[in-house]
Amino acid sequence: MLIGFNNVTFEFGARVIVSEATWHIHPGERIGLIGYNGTGKSTMLKLIVGQYLPSVGTVEKGRGVTIGYLHQDLLSFDTNDSILEVAMGAFERVKQLEKEIEELGIELERTSDEKLLEKYTDKLHELEVLGGYTIHHRTEEVLQGLGFSNADVNRPYKEFSGGWRMRVLLAKMILQAPDVLLLDEPTNHLDLPSIEWLEKYLTHYQGSVVIVSHDKFFLNRMVNKIVDLYQQELHIYSGNYEYYEKEKEIRVEMQQRAYENQQDYIRQQERFIERFKAKASKAAAAQSAMKRLDKIDRIEQVEIERPNLRINFQIDKQPGKVLVDLKGVSKQFGENTIISGAVAEIERGDKIALIGANGKGKSTVLRIIAGTESYSGERVWGHNVEESFYAQHQLEALDLNNTILEEMQTARSGKTDLELRSLLGCFLFGGDDIDKRIKVLSGGEKARVALAKVIVSKANFLMLDEPTNHLDMHSVELLADALNKYEGSLIFVSHDRFFISRTANKIWEIIDHEIKEFKGTYTEYMEWKERMAKQQRNNKDKEAPAKEAPKQEAQPAKAAPQPKAALDQDQKKELQRLQKQFSKAEQDLARVQEEAKKLEAEMGNPDNYSDKTKFTALEQQYKAVQQKLATANKEYETLFEKVMSMES
Incomplete structure (x- = not known):
């Protein structure tokens, strides 16, 4: 055990955050800490690092256990040092050794003391063991993985915005390689390529990781345990978010x-x-x-406390077939070309996700479509288009003296105050919050009000820039469901892969200063990219032997087909073997599915609930069957893919 909560209760004044919680963090665990907004997830992380002390119970830490904690408050740090120097702050002992070795070297030039030489040699050995000769390379590698260019690494830290600063601090933290890494909403500051890089990096990370995140895709790929902070209790599930x-x-x-x-x-x-x-x-x-x-030991009624409201869009007018037509559009910032001669079209019913790495110009393209960014070329607006645009600059357009409800009324949606209150509940404003003035809200709260104003408008064309950044998972689901039902058209920028996969029916990506369109969902797009990458690898493999072909010219032409015929025979045998395995896997899967159905039927029998022992045994059996089912499914899918690839 690295860290342990033993019957921990923590209170803020009269408010209980967690009560009688027991939770142990073990080596190698990947834990997703989840809960609705305001339940106290960040507070739990502060209890782990000792910033807060429990009201009752103890938080124990193993001897010598090191903890790294990435959180918003770190952004108060500022320095003129380059981002490379800031990230290399992870190697304090290496830097200290380098200084000591330099001083010992100067001393050895003046004297030939054997003890001094021995000390100098020991320090060199320790430096080598700590990988001191590779720290520059390792630091640059991590920074580049998180989206920094070679030119960026020597720029001063203070020149970067908050999101990029957080990446530098994340780089420093993962280079420190603590025993337990605590990450509070790490994907909020990353674009898609950086999230994918972080996933690969953390997969091979030696320590334990605790992640607070609303990104379902990230949690599904990263965690093997979920800790759910719900109704002041910790509920622990072994598995990823989907299993939870x-x-x-x-x-x-x-x-x-x-x-x-x-x-x-x-x-x-x-x-x-x-x-x-x-x-x-x-x-x-x-x-x-x-x-x-x-x-009798009374069983409590289950009441899921969460916002479960529906957002219903309304549109006044139907637009023409084409809403926006971009013809030869170009945009540059100094020497930096964003798009050049780009051609694209948004049609009625399109729900487009604009994706790609940071700095490629996604938000710029969105602003060009909205007409708030200068450009060269032609942007043709369609017939009867009524647009609504959500972007960060809209926060400045909010009237600071209005209450939240009054600000919503300015959207002139025709909705009643009761309907507006219901909608605001989805955006985490409930009860007396609605009567708060805009000027007392945080940046995140203002962003949610601006987004709610966009949602409530009767526009038939929405443009959204990172709409999920300040929403919890349930609210992201509600927004995705609402946009699926939305009868208008939509283009949005987002790094939330769950939201993209649930919402988009087309993908736009800026590649080589052009807008490349893929007609299909995000899942289909990623599968297509994988197929293209595989095809390129296969083509390269075929090209390599082709270059050596001239050496084979002296061989008889008729001899060539013989090895191939033997290989085809081997392939047939292999295919037959795989088909037998696949048939068996199919039978095994059907058997386990039938077993699961029988258990579900037993669990549905009310007689089994009056006997606590039988009830617990059934639950354990069902868990075991679910694990068998997951294994059988995986085996089935693996063999299916192998058979299909050989048959095609």
Whole structure:
């Protein structure tokens, strides 16, 4: 165990954040710490590092365990040092050794003291063991992985914006390689290529990692355990986020059934007591029933406390077939070319995700479409287009003296105050929050108000720049569902892959200063990219032997087909073997699925909930079957892909 919570209770004044929590972090674990906005996830991280002390219980840390903690408050740090120097701050011991070796070297020039020479040699050995000769290369490699160019690494840290500064501090932290790495919303500051790089890096990270994130894709790929902070309790699930969602649903359903069955039992006993307590012949039995009810361990009713509202878009007018037509559009910032002669078209019904690395000009293209950015070329606006644009500069357009509700009323959506309040609930504004003035809101809260104003408008064309940045997972789902039902058209910039995959039916990517369009979902786009990359690798493999072909000219031409015929025969045997394995895997999968169905039917039987031992045993059996099912599915899919690749 690296870190342990033992019956921890923590309170902020009268508000309980967590009560009687027990949680142990073990070596090699990848943990996703989740919960709705405001439940106290960041507070839990501060308890781990010791910034807060528990009201009751203890937080124990193993001897010598090191912790790295990435969080928003780090942005108060400022310096004139280059970002390379800041990131290399991870190697304090190496830098100290370099200084000591330099001083010892100067001393050795003046004297030939053997003890001094021995000390000098030991320091050199320690430097080598710590990888001191590679720290520049390692630091540059990590910084480049997080999106910095070679030219950037020597620029002063203070020249960079908040998001880029956070990347530098993330680079420093992963180079320190602590035993436990705590990451609070790391993907908020990263573009898609950097998120993918971080995933690969953390996959091979030797320490344990605790991640607070609303990015489902990131959690699904990164974690093997979920800790859910819900109703002041920690609920622990072994598996990724997708497994957690299914398992939580099962737990909630089982608890609700157990609660309902127990309530039926209690009502029966109460009716019995009420009926017979006054009769002398049944008084003893009624008294026994009362004692049984007093001793019963009451099951609590399950109430999922979360915003579960629907956002309903309305549009006043139907636009023409083409909403926006870009013809030969170019944009430069000094010597930096964003797009050159770009041609693209947005049609009615398009829901386009504009993706790519930071600095490629996604937001610039969005502003060009919106008409708020200068450009050369032609942008033709379609018939009956009523647009609404969400971007960071819109925050400045909010009236600081308005309450949130008053600001929403300025959108002239025709919605009642009650409907506006319901909508604001989705954006995490509830109760008295709605009467707060805009001027007292944080930057994130202002962004949510601006986004809500866009959502409530009756526009038939939406342009959204990072709409999910300040939303929790459930609110992201609500927004994705609403945009799926939206009858208008949409183009958005986002790094949230779950949101992109749920929302987009087309993908735009800026490649070589052009807008490249893919007609299909994000999942289909990624599969297509993988196929293209595989095809390129295969083509390179074919080209290599082709270059050596002249050496084979002296061989008889008829001899060439013979080795290929033998190879085809081997392939046929291999295919037959794979087909047999696939057939068996198919049967195994069907058997496990049938086993799971039988258990589900048993769990659906109310009789099984009155017996706690049987109920627990069934739950354990079901978990084991679910794991078998996951393994069988994986084996089935792997063999299916192999068979398909050989048959094609």
